[in-house]
Amino acid sequence: MPADSEFNDLVSAWYDPLYRFAISLAKDPEDAQDLTQTTFLKWARKGDALRDRSKAKTWLFSVLYREFLDHVRRARRYSDDELEADRLPATDSADAERVIDGRTAVAALDQLDKRFRAPLVLFYLESHSYQEIAEILDIPIGTVMSRLRRAKDRLRAILETDAKSNEPIPFPRKEAQS
């Protein structure tokens, strides 16, 4: 197992972004937590084999993504699930506004094909360059760029549609009697 201090450093630095990547993919908080924990446990068992320690971040995200794909193959349920927004962890009232933003984001991402969802979330986590996204997802750099472009166009359209559908329905006015 890698040195404990290194493990602690990795958990401290990358637990939150990994969890956010996981919940954006899997939607369910428990599944996201499982994916994140499994990823770190794999690091605990196999991380020693990674010669270039500067690649630890890419290794962790790559493992989580592959774990997610394995889960999908095994369960075949994620794509059919509706977002259960109520299952997102409750936070204190100070976080309430941010939770709504996060939920909106996850709900919108859920409408994207997972081929587009994964690079987009990695991009928005801002911790990864396009080269690292390509490495994590095991796709060419050009594909990362084209998927980001298409995913963002689609995402913007989804958000606009959702915003319109949430607009209040105008109360019918009575014509003024003359």
Add this chain to the structure above:
Amino acid sequence: MNNNEAKEILSAYRPGGGDAADPIFREALEQARRDPELDAWFKAEREHDAAFARAIQSLPVPRDGKQSLLALARVEPRHKRSFRPTWSVAIAAGILLALGLAFFSIPLSQHEYESVLQQEEIGVAGLHTLANAMEPLDFYGESILELRGWLAGRGAPAPASLPAQFATLNSIGCRVFSSETGPTFSLLCLEKDGELVHLFVTEEATGAALAIADRTWLTHDDWNAYCWSDNEHTYVLMSRAPREQLETLVI
């Protein structure tokens, strides 16, 4: 480079400016500076990116997940780590000898422990039988995290999260008790202040077959036992250590 190609490249330009030094973006950025239509598109794109990045980065993260991982990792190795697995076995054997248990631990045959697992209700006495005959352990590891990884890798019940005070325990090893028809129990053998501390882990569904009251201290011979559950697993802590010492672990 036409504007369409520039847009594709700039789509990968991170909102926080993390890619400013990357030469691949230079030409596209320069083109955006020269072309008002591309510049307007890029500004709108960056605003949208910044807003969405804030939303993703504000997704709440449950605090207990990270804490339990850190707690598991905080269990310091009792001895300096060695790359030779035989050292782990030797160290564990040394701990067992120091605890005076190696000579009293009676190897239990598969048939014998299966008869415990196939009881309709497994009580403290049954687990006491298993704990008393823990040798030979299946795996010797120097931290709970390592034991958990080994158990999870074999599909055996592995603790998802443990109270933070478990970080104060030294790790010896683990063993899996399973039978074709009965439940499977993982046994984590730990040590604190010269006393063995056993932690049985089983699937939460199996926990219903346990004839052990939840969150109540029980005594069998001179062993103390305490049982609790989370969403996935049922845990039973067993040790000859004084109850007040054990209580600090599970509070």
